[in-house]
Amino acid sequence: MEAPSRGIPGSIKCQLRQEAGFGCCICGNPVFQYHHITDWALTKSHDLLHMMVLCPNHHHEATVRALVEQEQRRRKERPSNIVNGYVDGLLKITEPGVAVQVGTNYLVGPGFKFIVDGAPLLALDRDSDGRLQLSLDLYDAADSLLLLIHNNEWITGDPMPWDVEFSHRRFVLRRKSGEVTLSIDARQAPVLLHGQLWRKGQLFEMNDDELRFNGVNPDVGFSEIGFVNSSFSADTTSGVFQLIPEPRFREACLVSWPDRAERLERCFAVIRELEQKTV
Ligand SMILES: [Zn+2]
Structure with a gap:
């Protein structure tokens, strides 16, 4: 059997970005990482339900559990950019180029x-x-x-x-x-x-x-x-x-x-x- 890949599939990343409003779920930072709410080492899977978009600083807090799982899930449900009306994130422009x-x-x-x-x-x-x-x-x-x-x-x-x-x-x-x-x-x-x-x-x-x-x-x-x-x-x-x-x-x-x-x-x-x- 093939070992599970650590690489997150592009389709999962795309859905995570969309649900987060193209930014960190907590602060809206347009530069972010993909976080496994349930530790990847335990599940060895990239499951949309158990992942979220976080900026590097909030990702660090989540990884060391300074941000507990319940809070992470609450933020995943109500991402900052979506709550604030920026469904396309903070870096959307209207010009054609x-x-x-x-x-x-x-x-x-x-x-x-x-x-x-x-x-x-x-x-x-x-x-x-x-x-x-x-x-x-x-x-x-x-x-x-x-x-x-x-x-x-x-x-x-x-x-x-x-x-x-x-x-x-x-x-x-x-x-x-x-x-x-x-x-x-x-x-x-x-x-x-x-x-x-x-x-x-x-x-x-x-x-x-x-x-x-x-x-x-x-x-x-x-x-x-x-x-x-x-x-x-x-x-x-x-x-x-x-x-x-x-x-x-x-x-x-x-x-x-x-x-x-x-x-x-x-x-x-x-x-x-x-x-x-x-x-
Ligand atoms: Zn953040």
């Missing part, structure tokens, strides 16, 4: 990706229902992996050194020492993305005005342009930054328009067209 401002340029696509040496370090995707999905590989200055988040699931990494702040369309990951590592503000378009991300001993900093690479603003050769369906890619060996087309739509384009708000609308219109072409 994800627009991010990098310097004076906009990157607009089905998602935003920042790729370093061929692998995404940070990705912000939008699922088919408009919910933002964060993926992050977080390294320290010595290139040790600190934490891994994939499509809002906190896969690995000790949650203790981190404070997470969140509210409707806003998520901030901060070191307990106070320094912000990643901030996503999607209350408007474009999304404001701030971050300090390390990879291979090199520092990438993003803020409202620019992206800095080891303290220097790399010249991408363009300003005041909307790049549709392009990802930002950096090579740590050559120091070269470039925009590369995302494979999903097989084509990328530039939108040049003086008025920023109108430029953004035109970029979204292109995204809608590309979506329709791929249906």
Whole structure:
């Protein structure tokens, strides 16, 4: 007989996310883990009735039974996001794509990706229902992996050194020492993305005005342009930054328009067209 797998089936994860309103059942945190209310080691099964979505901190409390089983089940029945009317979670957006401002340029696509040496370090995707999905590989200055988040699931990494702040369309990951590592503000378009991300001993900093690479603003050769369906890619060996087309739509384009708000609308219109072409 085959040994039961520790891997939770995707269909179970999907149902758990849905019933929880895409966040921790207790606090609504949009970055979460899957918890076995009845210890997996005892049941060796992934049963929807005995599992729930919790953020890493509440998951820890539940695992060490600081949060007793009865309380866990009560919260599973009445998840925070559902009670508060956020059935799609806190990171649902209404725009047809994800627009991010990098310097004076906009990157607009089905998602935003920042790729370093061929692998995404940070990705912000939008699922088919408009919910933002964060993926992050977080390294320290010595290139040790600190934490891994994939499509809002906190896969690995000790949650203790981190404070997470969140509210409707806003998520901030901060070191307990106070320094912000990643901030996503999607209350408007474009999304404001701030971050300090390390990879291979090199520092990438993003803020409202620019992206800095080891303290220097790399010249991408363009300003005041909307790049549709392009990802930002950096090579740590050559120091070269470039925009590369995302494979999903097989084509990328530039939108040049003086008025920023109108430029953004035109970029979204292109995204809608590309979506329709791929249906
Ligand atoms: Zn929580």
